Amino acid sequence: MNYNKISKEDLKELHKFIPDDERFITHPTEHWDHDQFKTVRAMPDLVIQPVTNEEVQNVVKYASDHHIPLTPRGNSTGLMGANLTIDGGISLDMVKMNKILEYDPDSLTMTVQAGIRLKDIQEFLADKPFVYMPAPAMHWATIGGNVNTNAGGLKAIKYGVTREHIRELKVVLTNGRLYKFGSKAVKSSSGYSIKDLIIGSEGTLGVVTEVMVRLYPKPKESINAIIPFPDLKHAIKSVPVILASGVVPTTVEFMGREVLNLWEKYANQEFPIKEGNGFIILGLDAFTKSEIQAELDQIIEETKKLDASDAIVLDADSDTAELIWKAREELLLAIQKSTPMMDEVDICVPINKIPIVLDRIEELEKEVGMRIPNFGHAGDGNLHIYLCSDSDSKEEFEKKGQKVISELYKTAKELDGNMSGEHGIGYARKDFYEDFYGEDYTELLRKVKELFDPNYVRKLCH
Amino acid sequence: MNYNKISKEDLKELHKFIPDDERFITHPTEHWDHDQFKTVRAMPDLVIQPVTNEEVQNVVKYASDHHIPLTPRGNSTGLMGANLTIDGGISLDMVKMNKILEYDPDSLTMTVQAGIRLKDIQEFLADKPFVYMPAPAMHWATIGGNVNTNAGGLKAIKYGVTREHIRELKVVLTNGRLYKFGSKAVKSSSGYSIKDLIIGSEGTLGVVTEVMVRLYPKPKESINAIIPFPDLKHAIKSVPVILASGVVPTTVEFMGREVLNLWEKYANQEFPIKEGNGFIILGLDAFTKSEIQAELDQIIEETKKLDASDAIVLDADSDTAELIWKAREELLLAIQKSTPMMDEVDICVPINKIPIVLDRIEELEKEVGMRIPNFGHAGDGNLHIYLCSDSDSKEEFEKKGQKVISELYKTAKELDGNMSGEHGIGYARKDFYEDFYGEDYTELLRKVKELFDPNYVRKLCH
Numbered sequence: 001m002n003y004n005k006i007s008k009e010d011l012k013e014l015h016k017f018i019p020d021d022e023r024f025i026t027h028p029t030e031h032w033d034h035d036q037f038k039t040v041r042a043m044p045d046l047v048i049q050p051v052t053n054e055e056v057q058n059v060v061k062y063a064s065d066h067h068i069p070l071t072p073r074g075n076s077t078g079l080m081g082a083n084l085t086i087d088g089g090i091s092l093d094m095v096k097m098n099k100i101l102e103y104d105p106d107s108l109t110m111t112v113q114a115g116i117r118l119k120d121i122q123e124f125l126a127d128k129p130f131v132y133m134p135a136p137a138m139h140w141a142t143i144g145g146n147v148n149t150n151a152g153g154l155k156a157i158k159y160g161v162t163r164e165h166i167r168e169l170k171v172v173l174t175n176g177r178l179y180k181f182g183s184k185a186v187k188s189s190s191g192y193s194i195k196d197l198i199i200g201s202e203g204t205l206g207v208v209t210e211v212m213v214r215l216y217p218k219p220k221e222s223i224n225a226i227i228p229f230p231d232l233k234h235a236i237k238s239v240p241v242i243l244a245s246g247v248v249p250t251t252v253e254f255m256g257r258e259v260l261n262l263w264e265k266y267a268n269q270e271f272p273i274k275e276g277n278g279f280i281i282l283g284l285d286a287f288t289k290s291e292i293q294a295e296l297d298q299i300i301e302e303t304k305k306l307d308a309s310d311a312i313v314l315d316a317d318s319d320t321a322e323l324i325w326k327a328r329e330e331l332l333l334a335i336q337k338s339t340p341m342m343d344e345v346d347i348c349v350p351i352n353k354i355p356i357v358l359d360r361i362e363e364l365e366k367e368v369g370m371r372i373p374n375f376g377h378a379g380d381g382n383l384h385i386y387l388c389s390d391s392d393s394k395e396e397f398e399k400k401g402q403k404v405i406s407e408l409y410k411t412a413k414e415l416d417g418n419m420s421g422e423h424g425i426g427y428a429r430k431d432f433y434e435d436f437y438g439e440d441y442t443e444l445l446r447k448v449k450e451l452f453d454p455n456y457v458r459k460l461c462h
Numbered sequence: 463m464n465y466n467k468i469s470k471e472d473l474k475e476l477h478k479f480i481p482d483d484e485r486f487i488t489h490p491t492e493h494w495d496h497d498q499f500k501t502v503r504a505m506p507d508l509v510i511q512p513v514t515n516e517e518v519q520n521v522v523k524y525a526s527d528h529h530i531p532l533t534p535r536g537n538s539t540g541l542m543g544a545n546l547t548i549d550g551g552i553s554l555d556m557v558k559m560n561k562i563l564e565y566d567p568d569s570l571t572m573t574v575q576a577g578i579r580l581k582d583i584q585e586f587l588a589d590k591p592f593v594y595m596p597a598p599a600m601h602w603a604t605i606g607g608n609v610n611t612n613a614g615g616l617k618a619i620k621y622g623v624t625r626e627h628i629r630e631l632k633v634v635l636t637n638g639r640l641y642k643f644g645s646k647a648v649k650s651s652s653g654y655s656i657k658d659l660i661i662g663s664e665g666t667l668g669v670v671t672e673v674m675v676r677l678y679p680k681p682k683e684s685i686n687a688i689i690p691f692p693d694l695k696h697a698i699k700s701v702p703v704i705l706a707s708g709v710v711p712t713t714v715e716f717m718g719r720e721v722l723n724l725w726e727k728y729a730n731q732e733f734p735i736k737e738g739n740g741f742i743i744l745g746l747d748a749f750t751k752s753e754i755q756a757e758l759d760q761i762i763e764e765t766k767k768l769d770a771s772d773a774i775v776l777d778a779d780s781d782t783a784e785l786i787w788k789a790r791e792e793l794l795l796a797i798q799k800s801t802p803m804m805d806e807v808d809i810c811v812p813i814n815k816i817p818i819v820l821d822r823i824e825e826l827e828k829e830v831g832m833r834i835p836n837f838g839h840a841g842d843g844n845l846h847i848y849l850c851s852d853s854d855s856k857e858e859f860e861k862k863g864q865k866v867i868s869e870l871y872k873t874a875k876e877l878d879g880n881m882s883g884e885h886g887i888g889y890a891r892k893d894f895y896e897d898f899y900g901e902d903y904t905e906l907l908r909k910v911k912e913l914f915d916p917n918y919v920r921k922l923c924h
Contacts, residue, residue: 248678
């Protein structure tokens with residue numbers, strides 16, 4: 001694509017659409033040149049912070065007509081660089097479109113502007129009988145960002161991912177028109193689901209401006225528990241066994257002794273459970289306490305067959321429970337602090353294939369000479385695998401990293417998995433896409449892209 | 463579109479792909495000229511029953527290259543005529559692609575050919591710890607047909623519709639190539655979800671040949687119960703109230719005294735509940751009996767506020783329960799037998815807007831002079847509304863029907879609902895589509911269609 005630089009004339013015209021100076025930033029600071037991971041960096045020429053659909057429509061159409069690249073952006077909690085203006089141009093920063101437009105409990109929906117944060121939605125719903133069920137860890141992410149990555153989170157095994165909780169989207173396409181995809185009704189068999197095409201598209205098909213989410217009845221009772229196993233493989237094998245017993249947990253997370261050792265160094269505290277080297281943390285919810293107890297009893301019975309120790313309930317008001325929670329929450333931080341540079345792969349594989357990936361990671365640690373700690377969602381096969389530079393130079397780290405990333409993708413592909421479970425492709429992983437999904441498939445996606453955005457106002461991630 | 467008639471040369475070439483005479487039917491009988499509802503009728507010139515992906519690929523590519531229309535077809539339980547060869551050509555009858563390809567409980571998936579019936583999947587899973595959760599009433603429908611209409615069924619409120627239970631599809635596009643959309647992994651944030659574009663596309667984007675479904679742990683306990691209310695509106699109002707109390711039923715169906723009167727005539731039996739004129743039938747499932755009892759107690763408490771009588775549990779081994787079930791199952795049959803001709807609208811509206819639709823139906827009965835019995839899914843806002851000809855001539859019935867259909871669509875549109883919750887648009891409703899969804903939106907869908915099927919081998923439904 002040949003893009004035009006923003007001219008003085010463009011600035012003058014664009015400023016007419018966004019009259020407030022503080023929302024029309026011609027000299028962006030480094031706040032806008034990176035995301036959470038900083039593996040991709042790019043400074044926009046202009047930052048625009050719209051507050052209405054009309055402003056978005058005007059800016060997007062102008063950019064498209066004048067071949068100026070434009071990249072929408074949320075609260076920048078992404079990891080793969082999808083929100084960066086890698087060809088310069090306009091960063092369309094959505095964080096000021098953060099209003100709640102409607103709370104409609106009788107239809108079980110709530111409508112918000114795309115730039116609102118998950119935590120604001122949660123706070124609004126705190127005293128209501130409903131929740132927005134998806135629970136990505138980054139609760140300061142925007143809902144628009146969550147839609148664009150089809151964010152997963154901790155409760156996917158029981159309640160599904162973002163996709164299952166979106167009823168309707170308002171989207172500005174590059175022709176400048178505002179479209180409504182989906183509806184307030186629960187079901188549809190009424191033509192192609194463009195809504196589902198937008199979800200997970202990383203902002204490359206249009207700009208999501210409004211999101212109608214599904215409200216879910218707040219579970220009356222819930223608990224979390226941790227179960228120690230002899231090793232991580234036993235821990236992970238427990239998932240299909242638990243499910244076959246008829247219990248559907250909200251959450252099944254796994255973590256091994258190795259990452260907990262990192263946490264002990266980081267926190268300068270001892271992890272309170274000494275037995276076992278592999279752990280699952282699981283969540284259960286129900287209408288009554290007795291249901292949860294019966295489910296937990298069943299889980300204990302099943303996991304005993306895999307040499308597990310007794311489950312420790314984490315909601316008990318004890319120092320031990322508090323410390324285990326602290327460890328779980330600080331895991332990523334502990335890994336991050338253990339190395340000067342870091343990268344991440346979040347492949348998703350069939351749930352019973354996680355052990356094969358763990359074996360491959362161990363092999364790669366030796367083959368490539370890199371420390372690769374990991375943890376993840378045992379309940380849905382999504383691993384978070386961290387590549388640590390340790391004492392390697394930037395150049396060495398990048399070279400080794402490319403090898404590890406491409407090998408892990410090869411493994412995921414062989415297992416009929418996906419490149420990313422919840423973080424997206426972004427510009428950080430763009431070059432691996434066609435190898436993974438094949439030329440035919442990638443070409444089909446490119447055609448879809450061109451149908452929505454013929455001028456490539458927003459550069460594609462694959 | 464200008465299509466070619468099938469020539470002798472075409473027959474010779476196509477027969478090479480399908481060597482068995484019994485699967486290459488050059489003189490189709492009336493078996494192939496209609497669906498369940500018979501509102502659209504069209505006789506194909508040729509019926510082909512493929513058994514492999516390769517056969518589908520060869521036939522589809524030949525048809526596309528030679529501008530011969532081709533329409534895929536399942537077990538013909540559709541109501542809107544989407545599987546009929548309205549321009550003649552080839553009926554690609556998928557019912558012989560009916561094999562189970564893989565049962566993989568450890569990854570919670572099962573892979574089947576598209577022509578297998580739901581009942582065959584259910585029978586295969588009968589002694590396993592897992593189920594395929596969606597529960598459309600027509601259990602002799604094929605899974606391929608279910609994918610193509612995004613079939614709903616009775617359990618959408620708790621477990622979602624077909625879309626939420628499909629992991630991977632194999633689809634032959636009109637270029638003759640076989641594509642894999644989705645994967646065995648639970649989550650994906652890896653490019654546009656073409657799988658979700660195919661689901662609900664009524665066979666207009668390609669031919670689905672293989673379906674990998676999600677297996678769900680079989681609930682240990684479940685019950686059904688019926689609750690009588692003074693009238694239908696009170697019954698329907700109970701749904702948001704029940705949900706706000708924290709209980710999520712699997713099913714909430716509604717039916718009024720009017721349709722039950724029809725059933726009494728049809729069955730020549732008395733409906734055993736004399737009190738109340740509006741009823742909901744609800745399903746509950748859980749891990750323990752005590753959870754279900756607690757949920758039911760809560761529901762009774764909530765519905766009492768809406769003047770409901772006590773819930774009657776239907777699984778009890780009593781004559782009353784048996785008779786109520788019989789009535790529920792024979793409802794459609796009873797309506798069908800009450801009139802010489804019938805048509806149906808299955809709009810889906812926000813769950814709290816069902817009463818508005820019921821009011822509009824009552825008005826229309828008077829305005830147009832037509833009997834319009836109905837029942838449906840209170841839990842997801844999907845109504846099944848039956849237009850009865852009674853003593854009207856075919857011509858009169860069609861004229862009145864067009865009026866009622868267009869008025870009901872107008873109402874659904876005003877309420878931010880959908881034209882169809884689960885039956886699709888088909889050729890029976892094609893002409894109403896653009897009015898409902900607008901020119902811009904419909905044009906976008908047409909462009910998507912042309913990207914997948916540039917020669918319109920399969921005529922579009924909108």
